[in-house]
Amino acid sequence: MNGSTLTSLEALDELTDEELGRFVFFLFRSPPEGFQKIPKAKVQNKTRETVADEMIEIYGEKDALEVTIEILKIMKRNHLANDIQERMQQKRLKPDPNAVSSKKQRLADSPSKTGQPGQELQSVISKLKTCLKEENNFIVEETAKDKNKIPLNKIYTDLIITKGESRTHNNEHEVLTSENSHCPYETSINFSDIFSRNEEGIRTVLTKGDAGIGKTVSVQKFIIDWAENKTNQDLIFMFVLPFRKLNLIKHVDYSLHELLILLHPQLKGCHSDLYVDKKVLFIFDGLEESRIQMNFNQTFIISDADTKSTVEALIINLITKALLPSALIWITSRPAAANQIPSQYIDCVTEIQGFNDSQKEQYFRKRVTDKDKANRIISHIRAARSLHIMCQIPIFCWISVTALQPWLTRKCKGESPTTLTEMYSHFLLVQINRKNEKFDKKHENNSMTLLESNKNMILKLAELAFKQLRKGNVLFYEEDLKMCGIDIEESFLHSGLCTEIFKMESEFYRIKTYCFVHLSFQEFFAALYVFHCYLCKNMEEIMFLPNTKEITLDVLMKHAVNEALKSKNGHLDLFLRFLHGMCLESNQRLLHGLLPHTMSSSESIEKIKQNLKRGQKRNINPERWLNLTQCLIEMKDYTLQQEIKTYLESKIKSKKLTLAQCSAMANMFQVSEEVIEELNLKKYNKTEEGCRRLIPALRNCKKAILANCNLTETSCENISSALQSANSPLRELDLSNNDLQDAGLKLIYKGLKCKLEILSVSNCNLTTVSCEDIAAALRLRTSSLKTLDLSYNDLQKGINQLFTGLKSPNCTLDTLRLSNCNVTVESCNYIAKALSPLRELDLSHNDLRDTGMKLLCDGLKSSCCNLNILKVSDCKLTEQSSPDVALLLSKENSSLRELDLSDNDIKDSGVKALSNGLSSSECVLEILRLSGCGLTKRTCYSLISALHLNSKHLIELDLDYNHLGPSERKQLSKIRKFFVYTLKTFSMNHNEKLRTNPGLKKYAFKLTLDPNTANTQLSLTGDNTRISVRSEHQQSQDHMGYQMQVLSKESLFGRCYWEVEWHRKASIAVAYKSFIKRGCKNNYVFGCSKKSWSLELSENDNRCAVVHNNKSISKSHPQGNRVGVFVDCSRGILSFYDICSDTQTLPIHTFRTNFRETLVAGFGLGHDEEASVSLIHS
Structure with a gap:
């Protein structure tokens, strides 16, 4: 039994007896389009093996699999169909040369679709075209005194029709989406090309469009052009089935043929054979008007045009290809109703966007033939911004022309209308x-x-x-x-x-x-x-x-x-x-x-305006607040717009924006004719709710920075909506340091079908679950994502799934950052097999160890891998990883230009091995970071030797936080002579002896407690290195209110690490030095403001918590009573560690932020007489 039979048989084995019966039914009664029927006697009531063999004999090896896949999809066994497709790709199956070509067989068995129709057929087609032309040739309007029909071709103006789904609509007002989607359109198609011959496989097209956007008129134009023999002449028949008509006969049973005769009497007297084998188009217009309950899961299969059934069943069987599988289907719908048709039955989605600016002008000139009057209308509409945007909807253009007529004919005095x-x-x-x-x-x-x-x-x-x-x-x-x-x-x-x-x-x-x-x-x-x-x-x-x-x-x-x-x-x-x-x-x-x-009443009017500007309610969709600014415009109140304009023009933006001003600013950005280059919410002084109000502005900007904005899952709905707005210009989005969680990212994933290229969701409290959505996004054909930052999320084994997405041929990702994501050695196996698309990979702060690094290097040595940047700082690597890295640098056509090995104990022997790669003529490394690697003076000789041999590429060398020795540092400084034209950055700071200590202890920082900041109930002992609770009081001008807390005397700088031992109940914190200088009592509590970060511990709990800005995250409790704290002031990193033993530390939590002030350490006790905290100085 060959491979194809085995795969088909395996698929049949997965089917129940009832499902097998349905599968066989399709083979002998209604196979996929273009494939011949298998005689009923050969497959009905036969074993699964016999059915599989018959399919091979009739169709050939490859086509048998195609038929199997198509029928399984019709039966909605998509998972099984996809599985077969994957196996086909793996085995790279080719057609059986000895089998009868199914394509030849199809041509032999099927009637001609390109030849001239017979005389009777031609007569019916002619009658149908005449009737359709009469029904669709005019637009009925009462806009003239002497006639009420206007030829469609006379006033028809092309619309923007885009391929693909540009946005979600379920949470948007149909009319008002035009205000959110006026950006320039990058690609559009002609409506007559939606069934283009150049795109095989497109059978069912769903066209979406808001109310009044021109769906039905587009259908009319499509029909007229066919009826007048201008376009789509490969279509033999075109049948129009509006849902508004189908609603009225939904309770009556018809065969398809009877239904078509009812709607198109020109078919009366004809048999269904006239069209069943021809190229036919069914047009279902106005899905949103349907009152027919379509249940795609519980409908009987109908494969014959003369079989009677309900209207619902006929529609469903046409759409699912059970009935007339070769027929083309065109469905039009308002967006909110489009999900009535399951996506697996839709081959292509198009969307009518309305008029662009030039098309608006073209429409006005067609409707108003007097050039001067047309110019006046166009000028007036342009001047009223809200009206200009609304004119994207064709019907609003018609309203505008009608309403402005009195001013054009000078029958009306006063100002022309400027509001809706x-x-x-x-x-x-x-x-x-x-x-x-x-x-x-x-x-x-x-x-x-x-x-x-x-x-x-x-x-x-x-x-x-x-x-x-x-x-x-x-x-x-x-x-x-x-x-x-x-x-x-x-x-x-x-x-x-x-x-x-x-x-x-x-x-x-x-x-x-x-x-x-x-x-x-x-x-x-x-x-x-x-x-x-x-x-x-x-x-x-x-x-x-x-x-x-x-x-x-x-x-x-x-x-x-x-x-x-x-x-x-x-x-x-x-x-x-x-x-x-x-x-x-x-x-x-x-x-x-x-x-x-x-x-x-001027008093009432003023109160109404103030109510619109106040808008203090929370947890309301920001889109609703935007509408309130439009309400002010309807009342001709433009004060908010003027205030925002003044605010944006000012150099100093310290004044806090009101919520109404935030909504007004979002509206102003959103409707701006020019795309905003960058929207950085950090620039504006606003509340958290104000930040949410600004989110809709994402619709009209290229780059959006929303990091550290306290966004949550709720905010993601609005962000996703903005991402999916028509032709969104957004290319870069930074959502770092927000508590989005997996549910929030799932919403963002829906928006990744846009042209977003850079996405940062670092430190967003994501888990393994999110990796499934991200992998799915990377596999999308529409994905444009090039850079993805997932750092500081506990992804664990989700990494394995993430990298399956990178293997997809649709994946466009070239930069991936997974710093501090709990990547393990096991995950390195998956990473190594999916490195080919990447140009930058950051795996810093993960427990890779030498074993994981070897797996990575093996993958990077592949000829198809062209990684330029590799960051593996703080990955618990040793000198044993260096030979593998050296081979990577010296491989033929090496592409690695930046390598970061900082904070790994690779030591002098590791650098010596690494130098073998650095000295190679194949090495093109430009940036090398070896800070905190436990290096001594011996390293200098290895580096000097390597760089003398190959010095033409290196532009940056970082040797900070090592113990190189003064004379050796001088020698290294001298090598800059050899880098006159290349080396621009050469750093050797913080070179003390302690830098040779293993792990984090190389950054040990000696702290003492500051008595002037201690609460009066604290006792400081051990040379101000221990605090405990006492009853006596001591006075201090800066003591911390009622909280039993104290700050360190020393300020923190660079990289600092310290350890403490705690008992009973304690707070271990880092705070700005100004922590106790202002605010109410709550501001004095560690973690309760933006000025401090705290680890809260209690021996009575099985969980601990990290707290910042009054937001708490629950974490696993440390195993013992020792914790470590690491701060990197320049990189904005604060990490807490569980000290399990002298040689083992486990991460508890890492904060990522931008430290804007001088930092100090902080310590606090709970109200327990036995509570204490002691600094450990090794």
Whole structure:
């Protein structure tokens, strides 16, 4: 039995008897596209071995596996299918030369798809094209007096359509996503190319797009171009199945053929054979409107176009390829509804982004043929930034043209509309005036009279809009209208006004559905209804208000704001903008014919503005806060924008930003026409909540630094959303030193499908779990990640899984930092096998030991490995690793340019062995770091000898923290003569005898306790090296309040290490020297502010805790009563160690930060008479 049969048989063995029956069914009834059917008698009720052999005989070795994989995918056994694919790649299977070519067999057995259709077929196609052209050739608009149909080709403007999924939408308001996605688009495709012949395997395409973005119009244009024989002429048939029509027949059973005849009567009298073997496209438009419950897990298989079933089953079987597997499928959907189709059935996702700036201009010039008027519209829209952004949505361009007509024709005096509320109010007035002129044959210049004459119906529509908006409905039925007192036979609904604002969406199968032509109209009318109810004191109709009639306008708006802030997807954001806009008396005068009266209270208006600026609530999505700044713009209050502009222009930014200012700044950055080069939140004086408010600005910057911002899992949702915003320009993101945890990184992972190139999540409390998500991200075809920093996370064995991601051919990573990630010798096995894509690898502060280093070097010696930078400082290496490293330096075409061996006890003998590599002509090393390696004067001779032989590349040599001796140091200094043109940095500082001590003890630092900082209840003994509790009090000007704590007399500098012995309950800390100089009592407690870091210990607990900035992390308790502390002031490292014995230390925790002030050591005791801490001086 050959390898292919074995693999196919192994797959069949994994199937249950029922699943095997389904598998066989596909073989004889509906095999994958292009493969011939196997005779039923040869495979039905046969053993698994027989089925596998028959597949080999019919298809050949390789194609048998392809068929197996395809059928398994249809059956949703994806894991099994992927397993076979991996085995194929491993075995590199080739087609069986003796087997019949399945491609030839397919051509022989299948009907021609490229030849000329027969006469009968041609007649049906011609009729279908004529009908589709008639149905889609016009856009119905009441924008002219003498006709209501505009040829689509006359006004159609190309849209930006991108391939791939650019963002998540479930937490965003559809209309307002345009404000978050206006960055320049790097790649776009033509909609007519979505089924491009150049891309094999694309059968099912899902096109996403927000409301009003142009999905249906794009479908219309696609259909017209096919019907007019312009594009996609390889398609024989095109069948359009809008979900709004399918909704109305969902309870009736049809065969596919019967359903197509119902929707396309041109097929009447034809048999299904006419199209089943042809290249056919099914278009399912408007998935978000579907009221059909599609359950892909519990649907019977239908493979015949003449088999009756439910509409749901027909749709599912078409999408899953069980029915007409060769047919193409095009589905359009609003983003929030797109997940109704499981991703495994989608071959390609496209997204309609709307208009770019030039396309907006093109649209306006097509709609307004008068060049001067078009120029005036374009200039006005550009000047109003919020309107300009909204015009990315095509339907808003249409609204703008309509609303601005009175100013273009000089029929309207005063300022032209600059806010959304003004624009929509004027649009309403224009439409009512047109309705009067066209249907009532009257012309009325008075806006109040115009509105009063249509007041009753408009307010009924407003009531419908509000009540359905609260329910989240965008499609309404006859009963919904009746509940609001709307008679569907009323002439008003058919007068022309409602076709532009509220229209009958469908009258298919005798059931009528209705909707506002765009979601924004529904929100405008909903706001109008609420404001009208308030003026009429009809409060019981407004569901989010307390039961009282007597409330002021500012209280109403405060309740509305609170209600909108509760929304996770922002479905009330635009409604809230319109409602605030209506508070202005100028807008009330525009709508005066609908409102009982106008009201103007400067006191209320000021309170409303202050409430918007205050925004003190926490744990609210920052996107919601951004919307509040837009509400201020609707009220024509630009003070926040001016304050931020002044703040950004000032050189000193010490003033603390308010939360409202943070939201305004985020909004300003986000809507800026220019991409922000760098967003560094450290530059701004803000609170933690203020930091969260600034996150949305990530949508429009290239580099974002959010390190040390106290971000949590909740913040990651907003970061992920920003990463996935359309054409995000973000290329570098630093999230270091935030408590994101695995759940937070999982959210970030969703955003890694963008073009992010550099990601730092060091010290984010990640574990093994996160490595699965990161590995998956590295395997993505869309991944652009080049640099990844995971340092200071306890990844442990997750490293093994991480490096499986590096093996993927899709992996673009070239820099990986895993410093202090608990990498072990075992992990080095996995690392060594996946080094080929890397150019930089940092494994510092891990317990690799010589065994692990040997494994790494063996991997690095491979000819396919071209690592440039290797950092293995503090990895418990000895002189035994040096020969392996030397061979690495001297290998043919060595690429290593930077090597960091600091803080390893490689000693003089290790450097001597290393010199063999340094002296090689193949060595191209430019940077060599050997600080803290226990070196003595003997090392100098080895280095001098090696560097004399090969000195042309080295530019930096670090020998700090060694004991080289004065004369030897002079000799080394002299070799700089030989590096006149290369060596730029040569360091030999801190050369004391103690530097030859093993491990951390080479950095031993002698401390004493400062009595002037001791609490009065502490007793200092042993030459101020021990503290304990005592009853007497001593006075001190700087004593630490009520905390039993003390600071060291000596300040810390460079690298320092000390050990202490503690009993009962103690705090071992490091703090800024200014620790006790300011603040309340809590600031005096170690770990409770940004000025100190503490290890909290108690003999009564089985866990200890590390604390900083009042945030505690639980850790395993030390085994004994000795702990060590290491500080590297320049590199911002603070580590606590469990001293198990004189030769064994275990890490407890490491803090990474930037120390901005002078440091001192700190010690504290709990309220226990037997508690004590003693400094250990070896």
